[in-house]
Amino acid sequence: MVSRGYALRTKGLIPLVGVALALSACGGDKDNGAATGSASPGPSASASGSAASGDPASLKAKITFMQWGTQEEVNQTKELLKKFNEKFPNIQVDVASKDWETYWTAITAQAASQTLPDVYKMDEAYLDKYAKLGAMKDLTSLMSANGFDASEFEPNVLKKLQSGGKQYALPRDANTIVVFYNKKLFADPKSNPAGAPVPTGQMSWDDLIDIAKKMTLDKSGKTAADAGFNPSGVAQWGLMMDAAGSADSVLESQLWSNGAKLVNDDQSFAMNSPEALEVLRKFSSLITELHVVPNFGQAQSISKDPFLALSTGKVAISFGGSWNTSEYKTAGIDFEAILPPKFKEEKTVVQETGYAIGPTTKNEQAAWTLANWLSGPEGQIALAEQGQSVPANKKAAEAYFAKDEGYDKKVFIESQQYAIPVPFFDGKEKLLWDIIPQKLTNPLSGKGDLQKAIDDIQKAYGK
Incomplete structure (x- = not known):
């Protein structure tokens, strides 16, 4: 699946x-x-x-x-x-x-x-x-x-x-959403020339980003943390994440991690908050400034399903579902699973x-x-x-x-104890699977204003 x-x-x-x-x-x-x-x-x-x-x-x-x-x-x-x-x-x-x-x-x-x-x-x-x-x-x-x-x-x-x-x-x-990493890429000096440590569960986002920068390599072997790094010629990505396309499995839990929400208990839109905008700006910077996460077009060229990108051997760290382990094994990936990074509190999706x-x-x-x-x-x-x-x-x-x-x-x-308490309701699936991907994908890649995207999402959602 x-x-x-x-x-x-x-x-x-x-x-x-x-x-x-x-x-x-x-x-x-x-x-x-x-x-x-x-x-x-x-x-x-x-x-x-x-x-x-x-x-x-x-x-x-x-x-x-x-x-x-x-x-x-x-x-x-x-x-x-x-x-x-x-x-x-x-x-x-x-x-x-x-x-x-x-x-x-x-x-x-x-x-x-x-x-x-x-x-x-x-x-x-x-x-x-x-x-x-x-x-x-x-x-x-x-x-x-x-x-x-x-x-x-x-x-x-x-x-x-x-x-x-x-x-x-x-x-x-x-089934839970966690983070996986490719052990072979971290162990090999050719794919880890900066000697980045393997990520650990419940890391802060800043700590994970530092690792992702060292694990993102251009075609000349320079890392995203090095001077002269070429973001137009990335050969290995430090992190794979499609926050807009995976709104139900990645974005919503990370909003909660920063004290924000996607929707309130009365089903009204809740993402128009400083805490939510902070999350979106952080995720956008991973693509537009730090160059450790591919934009949507680049991600699609690696794998149509971002959760399967780890199987290509070109991604060091990726969000994924517990069900993806069999596909990683089939692809011959030696991997480990850890709890996702956090902003303020550990939050996961079940x-x-x-x-x-x-x-x-x-x-x-x-x-x-x-x-x-x-x-x-x-x-x-x-x-x-x-x-x-x-x-x-x-x-x-x-x-x-x-x-x-x-x-x-x-x-x-373990991740089940951190699950966000957000049952689906009629209309939420359209917000998660249609509206957010349509309105947020380009702004996260630097093609549009994030605050305007939030306003457009709220208008389309209508609650």
């Missing part, structure tokens, strides 16, 4: 026309039908399944589960469900899947026709939309009634799957998916049992052992660490 902002901007917004009207007539006792794809709900024992003598292990039901992803990811889910059935042998789960874009089209159609799966994957970016449309069951009362242990998660991890203070999905994974329950399920208890197990210690440990996702449940951390990948995986768990 690529950075969510880059991926979703190219695919447009989810079509939701007509869903609200259809859901307004939705009744809790209506059969939820079959999920689009290979899943079919089949008969169920009762509105919430049946359990002999109150024993959850004997709960009997047939339910549907839907997700996006590759066939490999579907197979991994089926492996998880085998473990689930070791504890709950009488709950049959039929799995359906779609690719990312088709998935949301299917979910939207199923919401309109009241045929949603019993349990389905939900991305935090779209949770608020579907919650307001009534396409997910409010899980707050179920969590209370079933003794859900919220302490197993960082508070902001749970919060990102809430809308209006209510929990609409249980956490599945917590991008989450979760498990939602269809509002018209006739198998509420079985659906809850599945979602709760997948999000709980047993399911999260099984997920961690697969090594494909960063678990959201803190009790699965040790299982995740047990698989040695050759770099510090602890940073992905």
Whole structure:
């Protein structure tokens, strides 16, 4: 996958026309039908399944589960469900899947026709939309009634799957945005002639910039810190960062780090502040004055996805997602992962998916049992052992660490405690993925006034 902002901007917004009207007539006792794809709900024992003598292990039901992803990811889910059935042998789960874009089209159609799966994957970016449309069951009362242990998660991890203070999905994974560096470039005197030290987690921006200057080389081998450095002929970049294009994964957390915000709690625009302007000026100087970060055109010539630029071997330090590690390995990059630099406080971004329950399920208890197990210690440990996702449940951390990948995986768990508490809401995705990239990219590269860009963003956002 690529950075969510880059991926979703190219695919447009989810079509939701007509869903609200259809859901307004939705009744809790209506059969939820079959999920689009290979899943079919089949008969169920009762509105919430049946359990002999109150024993959850004997709960009997047939339910549907839907997700996006590759066939490999579907197979991994089926492996998880085998473990689930070791504890709950009488709950049959039929799995359906779609690719990312088709998935949301299917979910939207199923919401309109009241045929949603019993349990389905939900991305935090779209949770608020579907919650307001009534396409997910409010899980707050179920969590209370079933003794859900919220302490197993960082508070902001749970919060990102809430809308209006209510929990609409249980956490599945917590992909985090951190900083990576190429160990080979730092170790080789040819690529590190100034002897720059490797960066460390939670460095100040000024300290990181000093390192980036020493690791930016022109074609003659001079660093950006040397007299006579040629910024028009850079052969190796000290730092890769697209603050405008990665507004959701880089810019917003760094605004928080400096005591600023992108939006307020009431969804009004908040970036028109001295602290926010200070961040933008710092980021612009990296491109226009210090020449340690490529401008947008230069960055695109290195990698269409800035998070994958480290794979080229021409970038010393880069922001990236926890999911990028496999691509770095495939490219033969010997890398390390650290917490991002900070202005005043350490702040990170966690991008989450979760498990939602269809509002018209006739198998509420079985659906809850599945979602709760997948999000709980047993399911999260099984997920961690697969090594494909960063678990959201803190009790699965040790299982995740047990698989040695050759770099510090602890940073992905540690970073969750610094996650900014900013759930998505309807309209924010347009601000992050359309307005900010359009209005801010050129000014950050020195082609336009930053204050005017902020004003233009606010005007286009309209709040």
